Amino acid sequence: MEKKKILRYLDEPERSVYIAEIITMIAIFVLTVTFIILSRNIPFFADLMTCKFKQITGIPCPSCGGTRALISLLHGRIFTSLYYHAAVIYIIVLCVVFFVSQSLRQISKGRIRGLRWHNWYWIVGLIIYIVQYIMKLLIPGYII
Numbered sequence: 001m002e003k004k005k006i007l008r009y010l011d012e013p014e015r016s017v018y019i020a021e022i023i024t025m026i027a028i029f030v031l032t033v034t035f036i037i038l039s040r041n042i043p044f045f046a047d048l049m050t051c052k053f054k055q056i057t058g059i060p061c062p063s064c065g066g067t068r069a070l071i072s073l074l075h076g077r078i079f080t081s082l083y084y085h086a087a088v089i090y091i092i093v094l095c096v097v098f099f100v101s102q103s104l105r106q107i108s109k110g111r112i113r114g115l116r117w118h119n120w121y122w123i124v125g126l127i128i129y130i131v132q133y134i135m136k137l138l139i140p141g142y143i144i
Contacts, residue, residue: 007106010102014102017102017117018099018102021098021099059137060133060136062132066085066087068084068085069082069083069086070092072084073092086132087129090128102114
């Protein structure tokens, strides 16, 4: 008797990325709920949102603005989100399109072809990340 494979219609590396996205979504949900509960009940915990790298060195870290970019995006302010951190939109769009396409592929039992995973997605994301950081450091008045 043949064993049923989980996510049988997804190939590698799509299966691995798909599973990683599911685990990441669960972790983000749990951590967000935990942070909200702790920050409302323990005053010290709200201070954790400040960037310690920037407090110590005086320069922004490469990820500075990421949380504000995500919040702006969730409020529908796309250009504000791009200003704070362009990599956030790239990562979210890529993850959503990939996840939806692979979910449709799994639901349709392989009849719908999902987005294939390519390593150049990482390279493009890294380039956006680095360019954004250089802009933060070099452009006078770039407030984050």
